[in-house]
Amino acid sequence: MNILAIIANFKFQDLLDILFLTVVAYHLFIWFQGTKAFKALIGLLVLGAVFTIAKAWGLFLTTWVFQFLWQILVILLVVLFQSEIRQVLEKVNPLQKFGFRRRKKSEEWVVEFAKGVFALAGEKIGALIIIERAERVQEYMTEGQKLEAAPTPEVLKSIFQKESPLHDGAILIRQGEIMEVACYLPLTPAEGLPKEWGTRHRAAIGLSERCDAWVVVVSEERGEVSMAREGQMIHVESPQRFYQLIQEALAASSPGDKTWKERIRYFLLSRWRTKLVTLCLVSFLWLILAGQQDFEVTLRIPLGIKGLPSNVKILEPLNSNIQVTLRGLRRDASILDKENVIAEVDLSRAQPGKMDFAITRNEIGLPDDRVKLVHIDPSRIVFTFKKLQEHQERER
Numbered sequence: 001m002n003i004l005a006i007i008a009n010f011k012f013q014d015l016l017d018i019l020f021l022t023v024v025a026y027h028l029f030i031w032f033q034g035t036k037a038f039k040a041l042i043g044l045l046v047l048g049a050v051f052t053i054a055k056a057w058g059l060f061l062t063t064w065v066f067q068f069l070w071q072i073l074v075i076l077l078v079v080l081f082q083s084e085i086r087q088v089l090e091k092v093n094p095l096q097k098f099g100f101r102r103r104k105k106s107e108e109w110v111v112e113f114a115k116g117v118f119a120l121a122g123e124k125i126g127a128l129i130i131i132e133r134a135e136r137v138q139e140y141m142t143e144g145q146k147l148e149a150a151p152t153p154e155v156l157k158s159i160f161q162k163e164s165p166l167h168d169g170a171i172l173i174r175q176g177e178i179m180e181v182a183c184y185l186p187l188t189p190a191e192g193l194p195k196e197w198g199t200r201h202r203a204a205i206g207l208s209e210r211c212d213a214w215v216v217v218v219s220e221e222r223g224e225v226s227m228a229r230e231g232q233m234i235h236v237e238s239p240q241r242f243y244q245l246i247q248e249a250l251a252a253s254s255p256g257d258k259t260w261k262e263r264i265r266y267f268l269l270s271r272w273r274t275k276l277v278t279l280c281l282v283s284f285l286w287l288i289l290a291g292q293q294d295f296e297v298t299l300r301i302p303l304g305i306k307g308l309p310s311n312v313k314i315l316e317p318l319n320s321n322i323q324v325t326l327r328g329l330r331r332d333a334s335i336l337d338k339e340n341v342i343a344e345v346d347l348s349r350a351q352p353g354k355m356d357f358a359i360t361r362n363e364i365g366l367p368d369d370r371v372k373l374v375h376i377d378p379s380r381i382v383f384t385f386k387k388l389q390e391h392q393e394r395e396r
Contacts, residue, residue: 030271109176121223123157128170128203130171130214135270140210145181186206189206197233292331295327309348314347352385359379
């Protein structure tokens with residue numbers, strides 16, 4: 001397969017194809033990451049790669065076995081991971097990307113949430129709470145238990161009291177709802193932090209250094225409320241101030257409050273390493289499979305002549321060109337040019353005057369039979385001939 005020829009014939013549609021599949025693959029990775037189905041998805045991709053290689057190398061038995069088991073394997077995955085697949089499909093809402101996501105009004109939960117946090121501080125109950133904003137935080141968390149509930153004072157107290165089996169770790173709040181509990185976060189490697197800060201504070205700063213989430217910390221020893229953002233810790237004195245900070249966090253993460261430039265910049269720079277790796281993998285896959293694609297190429301080639309009688313001269317046209325459209329697999333059609341596609345018309349029946357000659361498949365020479373002729377333009381050419389005198393024939 002001529003890879004350079006395939007790249008040279010790269011089209012705008014190919015760019016759209018790669019970019020679209022990159023977006024799909026990236027979001028599938030983000031959505032499935034951290035679920036039980038993720039390892040199965042990776043295994044499925046590996047099996048798909050093995051099947052592609054086996055088919056390309058002509059491994060008949062391996063290809064036959066994979067073709068037989070492939071449909072059964074997909075059905076088993078759907079049955080085993082139907083809940084995870086359903087959750088992923090529920091997240092496919094393109095309106096969220098343009099600021100039309102349905103959000104609860106802040107007053108519906110932030111006020112109660114603020115009361116609950118300071119109620120924990122009043123009773124010196126330690127707590128670690130993640131406020132997810134624009135970026136997903138699953139890739140930075142380990143373990144965690146699914147739990148959907150409103151962050152009311154009663155729920156927060158029942159989770160973080162020492163007798164609760166879920167009190168150890170952090171809880172995740174997404175769009176005003178508690179989504180996960182007992183989550184473990186990465187600790188910050190920073191040195192020189194205050195000695196009174198414990199594991200909760202280090203975990204809060206550690207997560208805020210890696211993403212745009214804001215993390216609330218309630219100190220068990222001192223009953224203080226703090227908030228970590230962008231690697232910095234802020235002490236919060238009152239529920240009113242806490243309420244203002246949460247409002248600020250939610251407003252800054254709202255797509256509707258961002259300009260188009262900010263959205264594009266965020267789209268390109270957030271998790272750019274993951275996006276870059278996904279783009280490279282999709283591009284590599286496209287390059288491998290592009291040779292199997294049906295491909296059309298249009299060439300303008302000179303029309304040669306043969307069999308012209310010695311007593312006849314062409315008056316017009318002296319130099320003819322025709323346009324041919326050819327179709328075949330991309331690996332074959334992409335290497336076609338005017339050097340290996342030849343057109344010759346037989347003028348052996350030429351006589352003085354105007355004569356019409358058809359340009360058909362018989363007049364077109366192709367490098368192999370895998371390439372098919374689709375169209376010829378023009379399909380007929382009118383030649384004007386003149387009879388030569390005897391002395392002109394001798395000179396010729």
